[in-house]
Amino acid sequence: MSEPSTPGQYHPASKLSLVRILRRSLVHRRARSISALVALTVSAGVATALLTLYADLDNKLHKEFRSFGANIVVTATANAVLPPDTLSKVQQAAGPAALTAPFAYAVATTDTGTSVVVSGTDFAAVRRLNSWWQVSNWPDPSGQPSPALLGQRAANFIGDEHSVKLTFASKSVTLNGTGRLKTGGDEDSRIYMPLEAFTAWTGVTPSVIEVQISGGTAAIDTALAQLKQALPGVQVQPVRQLVEGESRIVDRTHALMYAALLLIALTVGVSVLATLSASVLERRRDFALMKALGGTQIHLMSIFLFEALILALAGVFVGFVIGSAAAFAISEINFHTATLPRLSVMPLVLLLNLAIALLAAFFPARVLRGLQPAALLKGE
């Protein structure tokens, strides 16, 4: 579209279109346009930053809790052991995605005469299930025979960690400690060794199977029910504290995010409302004149709504860039991780901004409808 480049000059075929009217209005009334644009940019920017961080945090939370170990334990009833096929039954009932690890326990004596809890387990399974364990060096499955992990408290009363001599029911084994284990819990005073060697030595089979179901509370509840049904006569219990804690934290984070978003949308909505309303009210006379020139309600509304639309769209684009940068900076500073821009939040941001703009347009639209050109244009 062409237009006069300098006053007094113009293109002969030039037309007056809605676009030209809007551009003139937006450019001429710069201060008003910019303040409306700033308000709509802020709303889009904040929404982008929050949604981006939120999506990222949601991912992180789920990963963190996933790495937080078992959320269901299967245990034998008092003084009994689990039937030999329990592990495969658990895996079957919980589904292939579930992580499982068996544990057998016995109390042995060290060569200095101290009692220590020894546990036989599957190192590969434990390593996946309890990935949060701090282990200095996991046993290499194809490495030396009789490897062991020494809890850091247990290691304190052991002389030579590479040659740990233990006695159980007058049978002795010598284990080769490959690394130390630190969890901050009971694990720290135990010694872990491969289950097969443990059972060969002590004759004790697993009494505990830890299960980790990924997903929310609903997935865990389903798995619990399935396990209980598949395994009558054994105890199937959720690791309650963790399960409830997880969903509570996630729920709270959700609620917090939504509340913040709603609050900001409201605040910005009010300020956009004020700006757009003022922008129409100060042009009441212009709109009255347009009506006098034969402009219909639709003509007037389209000028006004397209103006709001243009500002809302411009706000989304500028706001998305600023919001994404803010999200990146916030996560870099607080979590030391990079949160990259997510295009997937764009539709929601767009929707939010359009909703704000339309809502803010509602009041001035009412003013326009009640506009009395006669009262506004009269002489004297």
Next chain:
Amino acid sequence: MSEAKVVAEIKSDWPANTTRPDCAVISLEGVCREYAGRGDVVRALEDATFSIVAGEWVAITGPSGSGKSTLVNMLGCLDRPTRGELKIDNVDVASMSSTELDRFRAEKIGFIFQQFHLIPYLSAVENVMLAQYFHSMTDEKEAKAALDRVGLGHRTGHLPSELSGGEQQRVCIARALINNPPILLADEPTGNLDAANQAIVADLLKDLHRNGHTVVMVTHDPEMATLAQRRIALSHGKVFCHPVGGPIVTLRR
């Protein structure tokens, strides 16, 4: 002479006017306009009955607050009568929806305002094109020709703020003319102008009248009023009308 007497005197002359309803481009029959005030009702116009024929130049006069703007706004379809029948070009205004009225206004009426009412962010030519925009198609050449006609061919790209009052009023006249409406309504067109610019505007109106436009003009200025063929005097919302082709008399009160 009392008001009632004036009315009686003028009424006796009316048949000269109402016998030619076929030519009437504007006709009013018992038109009232009331404003709902605080508690009481303000009667801005009472029982107005008269016609204006095509090609006439009519001056509407009267003191401030006598209902001149109220009348002109209804003639311009910006406002509707509370009671009575108003026909513009033989169409009853009451029969039209507000959207039809908007359309009708674009076709039939050209407005000239005392305060010009130009859009501040549009150039002179764009202001003229705005009337085209709401009417049908915009055509910059035509709009420029209209500005040329009012002697502003060299100022088409200027914003209203860059023009003098007289120049702004001429843009306003060009805008009123652009769609070639049969009726021109001017509410105090020279009220804000100095003598030199008043003369220019008066000449333009004379031109328009000569070219067959019906001109209805509100004015305070007796000199401007003498340009018109006929006067419609208003006093406290009552119309004192002179017949078509009748003498222009000043109301004594």
